[in-house]
Amino acid sequence: MMDLCDLTPSYIRDIAPYQPGKPIGELQRELGLGHIIKLASNENPLGPSPKALEAIKAALPEIALYPDGNGFELKSALAARFSVARDGIVLGNGSNDVLELVARAFLGRDTSAIYSQHAFAVYPLVTQAVGALGIAVPARDFAHDLEAMIAAIRTDTRVLFVANPNNPTGTLIPGPILHEALKRVPHHVLIVLDEAYTEYLQPEHRFDAVSWLGEMPNLLISRTFSKAYGLAGLRVGFGLARPEIIDLLNRVRQPFNVSSLALTAAEAALGDGEFLERTRALNAAGLAQLAAGFRRLRLPFIPSFGNFVAVKVGDSARIYQSLLRQGIIVRPVAAYQMPLYLRVSVGLAEENAAFLAALEASLHETA
Numbered sequence: 001m002m003d004l005c006d007l008t009p010s011y012i013r014d015i016a017p018y019q020p021g022k023p024i025g026e027l028q029r030e031l032g033l034g035h036i037i038k039l040a041s042n043e044n045p046l047g048p049s050p051k052a053l054e055a056i057k058a059a060l061p062e063i064a065l066y067p068d069g070n071g072f073e074l075k076s077a078l079a080a081r082f083s084v085a086r087d088g089i090v091l092g093n094g095s096n097d098v099l100e101l102v103a104r105a106f107l108g109r110d111t112s113a114i115y116s117q118h119a120f121a122v123y124p125l126v127t128q129a130v131g132a133l134g135i136a137v138p139a140r141d142f143a144h145d146l147e148a149m150i151a152a153i154r155t156d157t158r159v160l161f162v163a164n165p166n167n168p169t170g171t172l173i174p175g176p177i178l179h180e181a182l183k184r185v186p187h188h189v190l191i192v193l194d195e196a197y198t199e200y201l202q203p204e205h206r207f208d209a210v211s212w213l214g215e216m217p218n219l220l221i222s223r224t225f226s227k228a229y230g231l232a233g234l235r236v237g238f239g240l241a242r243p244e245i246i247d248l249l250n251r252v253r254q255p256f257n258v259s260s261l262a263l264t265a266a267e268a269a270l271g272d273g274e275f276l277e278r279t280r281a282l283n284a285a286g287l288a289q290l291a292a293g294f295r296r297l298r299l300p301f302i303p304s305f306g307n308f309v310a311v312k313v314g315d316s317a318r319i320y321q322s323l324l325r326q327g328i329i330v331r332p333v334a335a336y337q338m339p340l341y342l343r344v345s346v347g348l349a350e351e352n353a354a355f356l357a358a359l360e361a362s363l364h365e366t367a
């Protein structure tokens, strides 16, 4: 008799599971207790916004109650911040959830989705999970080749994923170039503009993609509270699009997909501009520190617009293991077709320094 598991759709069995950064607790168990530095998941080294922490503490007694499934308060705060209507916002259990809602609502068998080579791993995952065809368009110098991506659109294409800045490469498509290109995407294709790292952009690189929503009926912008807002553990993100699109996403959304504490924390974090400024400044200094360190070690790296850098170390598996033995977790990116690179998240100054010292030591070890 055939096994139950063999009867699942082959596209499910073919999924290569997402490989998260190694958890601190796991390395601690392997090495015996010790101080571990995790620079593997692009988390905020400052921790959460203090305002978010305060708000959660005040909300704790309410956790016996279901959250507001419509997230009225958070949506109101987001609507005011971005000058959009509440019905133009969908909330997600992390922005991963928003990406999954997009796949469930817009993709399925006999449809295709387009994304770039070296782009965020969740795009192929959510595409494959619903039986759609994923089309990875070769990158150019590790960056999205937008023209090639648009040229790859077929009649069965329903979603175009664009990560800007992209993870794990850190590359940025400048706002005006992105704007001109996206205007040419046919309207049968939903553009998913993933701006998970947009808060890290310095003033000279910033642009307002939200203002394009009015002219582009097929645009969805996804944002997250996991990175600059420091709330990765709570899982909250959101999508902005025209109400008809949001309505479809809400139909496949779990009624209580964002927890009460996540809603409360996100609303408070959104109002903590001071924390965001500190985060941005620390990140800029950290990127400069890492860049200087890589130049000193003569290691090529991809200039990054996010809170992480991809650095070319050569034998990345060996260097990764060596760093682990020294108590430092970074992220291998071989699964992103970057076998010679490691991705390191920007940490506190002392964490970046410890990483650079450990990296130097690992380069000098004989294989």
Ligand SMILES: *Cc1c(COP(=O)(O)O)cnc(C)c1O
Pocket (backbone or CB within 6 Å): 042, 093, 094, 095, 096, 097, 120, 163, 166, 167, 194, 196, 223, 224, 225, 226, 227, 232, 235, 236, 237
């Ligand atoms: C980290 C990241 C996200 C955010 O994921 P969450 O589910 O919101 O934690 C989304 N997109 C990209 C490209 C990312 O790197």
